[in-house]
Amino acid sequence: MNDLLAIPCVLMRGGTSKGPFFLAGDLPAAAGQRDEILLSVMGSGHPLQIDGIGGGNPVTSKVAIVGPASIPGADVDYLFAQVRVDQQIVDTSPNCGNMLAAVGPFAIEAGLVQVRGETTLVRIHNVNTRKLIEAEVPTPNGSVSYLGNAEIDGVPGRAAPIGLTFMDAAGARTGQLFPTGKPVDLIDGVAVTCIDCAMPMMLIEVAAIGASGFESAAELNADRALLGRLEELRIAAGERMGLGDVRNQVTPKPVLLSRPRSGGDISVRYFMPHQCHPSLATTGAVGIATACISHDTVASLLIGGRTPPVVLSIEHPSGHLDVKLYERDGKVVAGILRTARRLFEGQVFAKPVAQLGCAA
Structure with missing residues (x-):
């Protein structure tokens, strides 16, 4: 038996990005321990991320962590982590809407959301921004469908369409649309x-x-x-x-x-x-x-x-x-069409937290 830490993982493409998806319960709750594991998994600190599964580019060095919703009106929580390629830094301050496209399919297949007809609406609470996003996931025949005729620039081929609606996206980080108080x-x-x-x-x-x-x-x-x-x-x-x-x-x-x-x-x-x-x-x-x-x-x-x-x-x-862009319930909302694909599932291996210099 090896001495590495085995963690359940699904690699998914979301929009024009790609990265591992984890269930929140499979990672440490403490942010410091969690981030040390993510750095090990992705191989950060090397331009090719040669000792991990990161792709050596910011669009392929992203992580999604999904779990049960922590707020009313949502189905799941989604925490996004941008893992730096060249430096051992994990940044959870932004959101990623491309990875977001794969959150709904992942949540359904992980058993966090039940299928609701031909199309399943998944209400996603983005923990990074405390905002709600709706994802419309094709679920014909009671399961997620990845095959379809939708095309998005930046991804070859066609796939099933996933509609994303950003609800009240203004002030995602600062609480204000124009944080300086001026448009220019x-x-x-x-x-x-x-x-x-x-x-x-x-x-x-x-x-x-x-x-x-x-x-x-x-x-x-x-x-x-x-x-x-x-x-x-x-x-x-x-x-x-x-x-x-x-x-x-x-x-x-x-x-x-x-x-x-x-x-x-x-x-x-x-x-x-x-x-x-x-x-x-x-x-x-x-x-x-x-x-x-x-x-x-x-x-x-x-x-x-x-x-x-x-x-x-x-x-x-x-x-x-x-x-x-259109009005809904008195607010302007934004709708975007994306696609996603499940690439592989299994276990990813990280060095134990104690060996990474982080207290257990």
């Missing part, structure tokens, strides 16, 4: 919108930092001067948003905005925060779309004001992502 701030001579909607972000018109907005993710990742400039602005924006010193946090996310050129409403380059996303984060899309319908933001000034109900098509390096 001037930081070191650059006009930015600091917005907190599903994800804290710093929106910048790309011309303000000397880029075109149509570079590939690889080209932007190779531009060390641009990345350094974005990080300087991000750190300053984080302080203004009340997030404190964000050097070891992944929020706020920097986002470059430009006019569309492929039939969409706006074009974006979304950073995670030190690499450009190969497509676009779902939560980022919700916040960007909300900025487009909000007066006097960098986004709305760039493309002109839009009013819900409206569908906004956001161009990104891999294609488009559409966000439907």
Whole structure:
């Protein structure tokens, strides 16, 4: 019998992200012990995450922890963890809407939610942001279906559609849509919108930092001067948003905005925060779309004001992502179509907590 810690795990793709899904009861309740295990599982601290199951990229170094709901009106709790690739850091301050797409299927197959007809509505409490998201999961014949005709840019092939509705996403981290109190701030001579909607972000018109907005993710990742400039602005924006010193946090996310050129409403380059996303984060899309319908933001000034109900098509390096904004019960909600797939299940092995330098 080996001396490693065996933990039940399911690897899932959610939207354009991928990572292990755990039941909350299978991990330590103490955050420090839990994070040490996640770092061991993912192999963080090495660019390839060679000693773990992480994929060596921020979009494949994500973890979902799912358990029974802790609040009324929800079916399950979902805690998201962004596990850094190059550093041994676990950040639970943000949410991830792409991984969120797989939470409903995982919860149903784990027995946390009962199937309710051809489509099962799963009400997800995101522990990170204390917000509620509804997921519509295809469940024909009494079980989750992953096969279908839905396509999303950034993922090859087709799959069953999963509809996500973000309920009252404003103020996910800070409690305010515009944490600085203004739709536009001037930081070191650059006009930015600091917005907190599903994800804290710093929106910048790309011309303000000397880029075109149509570079590939690889080209932007190779531009060390641009990345350094974005990080300087991000750190300053984080302080203004009340997030404190964000050097070891992944929020706020920097986002470059430009006019569309492929039939969409706006074009974006979304950073995670030190690499450009190969497509676009779902939560980022919700916040960007909300900025487009909000007066006097960098986004709305760039493309002109839009009013819900409206569908906004956001161009990104891999294609488009559409966000439907409409009113429900007096509040604006955001709907997005995603897909998910179960990849494998079994046990993942971690070094015991005592060997990781964390008290048992």
